[in-house]
Amino acid sequence: MDVKLRVWRQGGAFGAGSFKEYSAAGISPEASFLEMLDIVNEELTAAGEEPIVFDHDCREGICGTCGLMINGQPHGPQQGTATCQLHMRKFSDGETIVIEPWRAAAFPVIKDLVVDRSAFDRIVEVGGFISVATGAAPDANLIPVPRDAAEASMDAAACIGCGACVAACPNSAGQLFTAAKHGHLSLLPQGQPERLQRAQAMVDVMEKFFGSCTNHAECETACPKGISIDYIAQLNKDYVKSQVANRNLAGQK
Amino acid sequence: MTITLDSKVPSGDIADMWDNHRFNIRLVNPSNKRKYKIIVVGTGLAGASAAATLAELGYEVEAFTYHDTTRRAHSIAAQGGINAAKNYPNDGDSIHRLFYDTVKGGDYRSREANVYRLAQVSNEIIDQATAQGVPFARDYGGLLDNRSFGGAQVSRTFYARGQTGQQLLLGAYQALARQVGLGNVKLHVRSEMLEVVMKDGHAAGIVTRDLTNGTISSHSAHAVVLATGGYSNVYYLSTNAMACNVTAAWRAHRKGALMANPCYTQIHPTCIPASDEFQSKLTLMSESLRNDGRIWVSKTADDARAANDIPEAERDYYLERIYPSFGNLAPRDVSSRAAMRMIEQEKGVGPLHNGVYLDFAESINRLGKDTIEARYGNLFEMYERITDENPYQVPMRIYPAPHYTMGGLWVDYNLMTNLPGLYAIGEANFSDHGANRLGASALMQGLADGYFVLPYTIGDYLADYLNTEPVPTSDPVFTEVEQAVADRTRKFLATKGTRSVDWFHRELGKIMLSNCGMARSASGLEKALSEIPALKDEFEKDVRVLGESDDMNQALENAGRVADFFELAEVMCRDALDRKESAGGHFRVEHQTDEGEAQRDDVNYSHVSAWEWKGPGQAAVKHKEPLEFKYVKLAQRSYK
Ligand SMILES: Cc1cc2nc3c(=O)[nH]c(=O)nc-3n(C[C@H](O)[C@H](O)[C@H](O)COP(=O)(O)OP(=O)(O)OC[C@H]3O[C@@H](n4cnc5c(N)ncnc54)[C@H](O)[C@@H]3O)c2cc1C
Ligand code: FES
Numbered sequence A: 001m002d003v004k005l006r007v008w009r010q011g012g013a014f015g016a017g018s019f020k021e022y023s024a025a026g027i028s029p030e031a032s033f034l035e036m037l038d039i040v041n042e043e044l045t046a047a048g049e050e051p052i053v054f055d056h057d058c059r060e061g062i063c064g065t066c067g068l069m070i071n072g073q074p075h076g077p078q079q080g081t082a083t084c085q086l087h088m089r090k091f092s093d094g095e096t097i098v099i100e101p102w103r104a105a106a107f108p109v110i111k112d113l114v115v116d117r118s119a120f121d122r123i124v125e126v127g128g129f130i131s132v133a134t135g136a137a138p139d140a141n142l143i144p145v146p147r148d149a150a151e152a153s154m155d156a157a158a159c160i161g162c163g164a165c166v167a168a169c170p171n172s173a174g175q176l177f178t179a180a181k182h183g184h185l186s187l188l189p190q191g192q193p194e195r196l197q198r199a200q201a202m203v204d205v206m207e208k209f210f211g212s213c214t215n216h217a218e219c220e221t222a223c224p225k226g227i228s229i230d231y232i233a234q235l236n237k238d239y240v241k242s243q244v245a246n247r248n249l250a251g252q253k
Numbered sequence B: 001m002t003i004t005l006d007s008k009v010p011s012g013d014i015a016d017m018w019d020n021h022r023f024n025i026r027l028v029n030p031s032n033k034r035k036y037k038i039i040v041v042g043t044g045l046a047g048a049s050a051a052a053t054l055a056e057l058g059y060e061v062e063a064f065t066y067h068d069t070t071r072r073a074h075s076i077a078a079q080g081g082i083n084a085a086k087n088y089p090n091d092g093d094s095i096h097r098l099f100y101d102t103v104k105g106g107d108y109r110s111r112e113a114n115v116y117r118l119a120q121v122s123n124e125i126i127d128q129a130t131a132q133g134v135p136f137a138r139d140y141g142g143l144l145d146n147r148s149f150g151g152a153q154v155s156r157t158f159y160a161r162g163q164t165g166q167q168l169l170l171g172a173y174q175a176l177a178r179q180v181g182l183g184n185v186k187l188h189v190r191s192e193m194l195e196v197v198m199k200d201g202h203a204a205g206i207v208t209r210d211l212t213n214g215t216i217s218s219h220s221a222h223a224v225v226l227a228t229g230g231y232s233n234v235y236y237l238s239t240n241a242m243a244c245n246v247t248a249a250w251r252a253h254r255k256g257a258l259m260a261n262p263c264y265t266q267i268h269p270t271c272i273p274a275s276d277e278f279q280s281k282l283t284l285m286s287e288s289l290r291n292d293g294r295i296w297v298s299k300t301a302d303d304a305r306a307a308n309d310i311p312e313a314e315r316d317y318y319l320e321r322i323y324p325s326f327g328n329l330a331p332r333d334v335s336s337r338a339a340m341r342m343i344e345q346e347k348g349v350g351p352l353h354n355g356v357y358l359d360f361a362e363s364i365n366r367l368g369k370d371t372i373e374a375r376y377g378n379l380f381e382m383y384e385r386i387t388d389e390n391p392y393q394v395p396m397r398i399y400p401a402p403h404y405t406m407g408g409l410w411v412d413y414n415l416m417t418n419l420p421g422l423y424a425i426g427e428a429n430f431s432d433h434g435a436n437r438l439g440a441s442a443l444m445q446g447l448a449d450g451y452f453v454l455p456y457t458i459g460d461y462l463a464d465y466l467n468t469e470p471v472p473t474s475d476p477v478f479t480e481v482e483q484a485v486a487d488r489t490r491k492f493l494a495t496k497g498t499r500s501v502d503w504f505h506r507e508l509g510k511i512m513l514s515n516c517g518m519a520r521s522a523s524g525l526e527k528a529l530s531e532i533p534a535l536k537d538e539f540e541k542d543v544r545v546l547g548e549s550d551d552m553n554q555a556l557e558n559a560g561r562v563a564d565f566f567e568l569a570e571v572m573c574r575d576a577l578d579r580k581e582s583a584g585g586h587f588r589v590e591h592q593t594d595e596g597e598a599q600r601d602d603v604n605y606s607h608v609s610a611w612e613w614k615g616p617g618q619a620a621v622k623h624k625e626p627l628e629f630k631y632v633k634l635a636q637r638s639y640k
Helices: A033-047 A119-127 A147-157 A164-168 A175-186 A195-209 A218-222 A230-249 B014-024 B030-035 B045-057 B095-105 B112-132 B164-181 B247-254 B287-291 B318-322 B332-344 B361-367 B369-387 B442-465 B476-495 B501-515 B522-542 B554-578
Strands: A003-009 A018-024 A096-100 A109-111 B037-041 B060-064 B185-188 B191-199 B202-210 B216-220 B223-226 B265-271 B294-298 B356-359 B396-405 B422-424 B607-612 B621-626
Touching: A018 A033, A033 B501, A119 A175, A119 A195, A119 B164, A147 A175, A147 B164, A164 A175, A164 A218, A175 A195, A175 A218, A175 A230, A195 A230, B014 B112, B037 B045, B037 B202, B045 B060, B045 B164, B045 B185, B045 B442, B060 B191, B095 B112, B112 B164, B112 B442, B164 B185, B164 B442, B191 B216, B191 B247, B191 B476, B202 B223, B202 B476, B216 B476, B223 B247, B223 B442, B247 B422, B247 B554, B265 B287, B265 B332, B287 B369, B294 B318, B294 B332, B318 B332, B332 B356, B332 B396, B361 B369, B476 B522, B476 B554, B501 B522, B501 B554, B522 B554, B554 B607
Parallel strands: A003 A096, B037 B060, B037 B223, B060 B185, B223 B422
Antiparallel strands: A003 A018, B191 B202, B202 B216, B265 B396, B294 B356, B356 B396, B607 B621
């Protein structure tokens, strides 16, 4: 199949950024979207033009490195699918495909389609963990965890940190990412002691980088792992509680 | 340089060695730990767990990764699970049995003492991960669930759906993030280590390139830990993440660190076969599928019929036929080679005749579609997404693909390479899996090294350097290496040839896969040893890398990695040629039993082959570490 591409190029020789048009001819519908870009890059190299820079690593939808805005949709048209798992058979012959990086103030573009998502790490660094030093753990079966709780925790823990939720949000909010981490840890007994502190610390840092959530729910649709916005409701509830509980602890009733 | 390979295996009974060793080695007093700086390169399971633990102990840590965040690494893709000797299912498991299975699975080519220690600390890993919030699968009573995995007759594998590596890595990542937040670890992301720096025979630090803007800089420390993963991508197509490479280990090798058993590589039997020329990587389908899927091909060569049109009587369930007791669960190397032979007999299935069937029809009939869906739903979905075929209706097509490398930097019992102050952990070292790794044991080893071994053994080396400063980065040893790195980078850009880096990588992969892959012969290896230097020559003259060095430039990053793969490929072939026996993943066609199984030669090859770099274009020189087996009796593996 043949497709036309409008690709955002930025940095290096391309300066502040603009769309460039390329054509990809004779692509197998079995090829993945990123393999199609590999082919285009081989052709660009042969023609003496610098290849398109894009992030990717595992190419099986688990590492969260890839992430392209494809025809205005984070990770493209197929639901529950990261960019690297998308195949060309989902596009039609002759189609024009627009490819852009994630657009969000918290994710500055480094080059072409590559953005800096390190704001996510700043959120985790202040509370996205259970404080347990190596060696301090009791036997793993000492604390039974109800199966449903473990499953719900796992649903949230499945977040791959790709940033599609932020890219999809009209406000570029980081709520779904933060709520997924909070949900993962706070649904487990092991995560209880730090639960409210965790909510407060992560939300405070999140707000420094990201916009405010106004419940558009675009993030849930865009998430390649189908993480539910219910976790946002839980995070909000715990955040409100944390305001009270922590003040109580500080003796400021 | 004279090389002495002292494994430093402690004396005494194997069950007490690790305890005795910890008692005998020197410790660094808690208040002195902050006076030491340690560099950790790589933040996959091994590196993240080590960096976090070292920082918790009080050391000053600097961690480096070429990824954009430490939440990502190749480790994240591990699906199946992690082994431990907990014996929760009460099916007869024990530390000794896990030790025994690992030595046997490795075809008696690993160091007993290391493997025993691995089995000993395995249980602590599960405790640690659970306390960190890793959501392992649980039974209805809320206790941890286990499953069995290829090559084991007990259920000792802990798992988190099909995402065990992801969840364990997130646990280690979160522990590391906590230390970063506390200011105990300084992190360098999108930063690639391109050289180890040595001073007076000791590791003094590293030189890195910032992948966002090309800045080359030096970092010094009292010790350097490499946790940089394996080298399966030498084959170009493998199950590894695209960026996995050998550069860190290779650069250390060029500085004198020995490369041990480089020819021990593992081919995984259940991957989705390639669909075209431009395939960029191969996707693994978890081995757990073999618990309920039956592997077969048509009895007739070149059978053009669709799978469902081939009657039962005309199918060859070859694993069940050849290995009646293990059947479809035969170990990875055994079942991979069996599939290869089917393809050689022109019985390959699928449009490119490059696969065998993995069929669930019988299990679906017996257990119902719902049960199969509950067990493997996500894998079936993944398969359908990639191939556009529905495995509930037609059998899956699978084929073996390069997956894991047992070889790696030689390390002693303390996980130190032969270069003082330079350590290697995780898949980057050679230590525990011998000639073949069992399923679910890589995650165990990476985390054992990082959480429970290295953080203690490193103190023994550091104790000598109390109140000394790391070598300043203004020292000529650093500035000279920085210059060499900058020159090499410029050279790639200045070559201005006609072919892309990927083209060369693909060609190298083809040579390696046909001559140093699942089956190896003296003539094939000799052929590869003449083709590789020729291709490397061409690469040096004709590679085309566009763009600038002071900018994000992925082709430039790859050029350095592929250049190192060329040199590694040579020593892999040399090692494979030298090892005139078959063991585990290393199968020499000249050395097989009458039944076509791997034939070891314990008299002549019961040793670790550790190769020394002698310079570009020079043949590497082999050093031997003899292997002694006191606790496991050597036997021909049999899975019949
Ligand atoms: C598809 C798949 C499934 C698997 N499933 C299982 C399983 O179920 N059970 C199991 O036990 N094992 C499994 N394995 C094997 C296991 O995942 C790996 O062996 C293990 O995770 C390796 O961990 P590591 O920490 O040693 O290296 P990696 O996870 O590869 O980490 C390497 C780190 O080093 C960094 N790095 C490398 N070079 C440099 C450099 N030059 N400069 C800076 N940073 C560098 C990288 O950025 C990364 O952070 C699987 C492997 C694959 C491919
Ligand atoms: S490349 Fe890993 S999720 Fe897409």
